[in-house]
Amino acid sequence: MFAKRLVPALLAGTAGLCAATGAQAASQTTAGTVINNTASVTYTVNGTSQSTSSTTASFVVDRKVNFTVATDQTGLTQVNLGEQNAVTRFKVTNLTNDVQDFILDPDQQNISVGILPGTDNFDMLNLKAYVDSNNNGVYDPGVDTATYIDELAPDASVTVFLVGNVPTTPSALLAFDSLHVIVAAGGTAGTKGSALVATDLNLANADNTVDIVFADDDSDGTLYLGDIARNGQGRAYSGYEIGTHNVSLTVAKSALVLSDGVNILNPKALPGATVEYCLRVNNATLTTAATSVNLTDAIPAKTTYVPGSISIGTPGVLGIACVVSGSAEDDDTDDAAETDGFTASFDTSSKTVSAHIDTVGGGATVAVAFKVTID
Structure with missing residues (x-):
């Protein structure tokens, strides 16, 4: 069983809570870009015009880490007891000014109030996170096998599925889950990058170093325990509901x-x-x-x-x-x-x-x- 957290956030409003307030990444200068600037000077000596240039001031653009995690479905996923490969769907958008990897951490939440009326009373079995590799929005077993997001371009989005098996427990009613996402280093295709570590903001800016600055929002509200602002992490919530306990x-x-x-x-x-x-x-x-x-x-x-x-x-x-x-x-x-x-x-x-x-x-x-x- 995964760690449990209280999350008093309305499921219907999760996507709104996850929306970023920063500028879109596509319009931002890529991290690591060198920006040079040289001033020109003209002057006259004994009636003769002269000119010279200043020394060049250079700095590199730092990495502004920002992204969103949002529930990408309406309501809970309706399932039956014993159902295999049941899916909840999320969307991750990279708003960083560079290509990034993202570590995916599927989690289950024991929530009695907040997401929906009712009580979480069972856990999904073998809950895993998979990336939508063919971008069709549908979980395809054997096709969608990647367990982390690899080389997500600035301003690009990708669908992530949480996939698990429903137990056969007769009393099962609701199971709430969440997708916990951690930003990681990009740049090497096919390799999961390590989690980024923010530059110490007490240090002065280094002109020749790409500093890492977390600019992500609190994805589930400032009063809640699932996430905090500027930590390089995000979280969104969904769940499973047993739709039928009896048949006619x-x-x-x-x-x-x-x-x-x-x-x-x-x-x-x-x-x-x-x-x-x-x-x-x-x-x-x-x-x-x-x-x-x-x-x-x-x-x-x-x-x-x-x-x-x-x-x-x-x-x-x-x-x-x-x-x-x-x-x-x-x-x-x-x-x-x-x-x-x-x-x-x-x-x-x-x-x-x-x-x-x-x-x-x-x-x-x-x-x-x-x-x-x-x-």
Whole structure:
């Protein structure tokens, strides 16, 4: 778990809090530029004009370190329990008068008030920061692999993703995170520079030395603990919200007389007749799957289970076929060889049919059928 800090800043206003007040870097003279100045003098001696030049005064332009870190999304990222590679998005802009590297530090915040109503009550797993390498604004696993910002030009911006895995903890509701950014030395592509150290401001300006002066703002407000002004660091905040804890799962059960031993057409529910029970499990929530769905059904009195009659799969048309594409299930509980995500059994002592469905996807329906005979 990362260090926790109180951050009473509204998420919707984070970008505003991160806005810099300094001039844009594109209009600034590059650090290290040598500026020379020489004065010209003319004068007259015995009626003859003369001229000379002064000595040259030179100095180099110092490095004015400034940048912003801002949340680059609206609201929290909506996620599901167990979701992998869930993303919050940030933007880093270099307002320094030179090319810079930036060190990225993903952090998690235990915040009860401030960013959004509610309480941070879980941590993301394996939270990491990655740079948007192809500038498409979408996290691409295997493509966006850089863990620091390399050679960001003055006035240029880049997207950074915080990526983590959502735990399966049923009580999980909110997780707040932040991107902590530290300015680093640039100049060597493909190599992460060391964190910059500001020149001691008690020292006089050295004309032949590029001094480092931090000019960055307090990114989250002067009263808060996440950042302070002129420290070469910045921070912005976002988070994850479990959007769905339940789905609209319904089970419809019907019975169809298959044969009665007397009538070929329109069989009746006579003693000795075979009846197929059909359970249609429907998940009406389009965006979220239901997993580990277990059904139990005690067969009614005056009926006898037909051995080996359980099947699970794609539902057919009601009144014609319960399962049209699926698998026949055995009656025992030894399911080691099952690979289709469906298992079932019949308990002879309790006269109960049990069925297990690994996943009922969003908007999907799975049918379970079994047969009995009427005593």
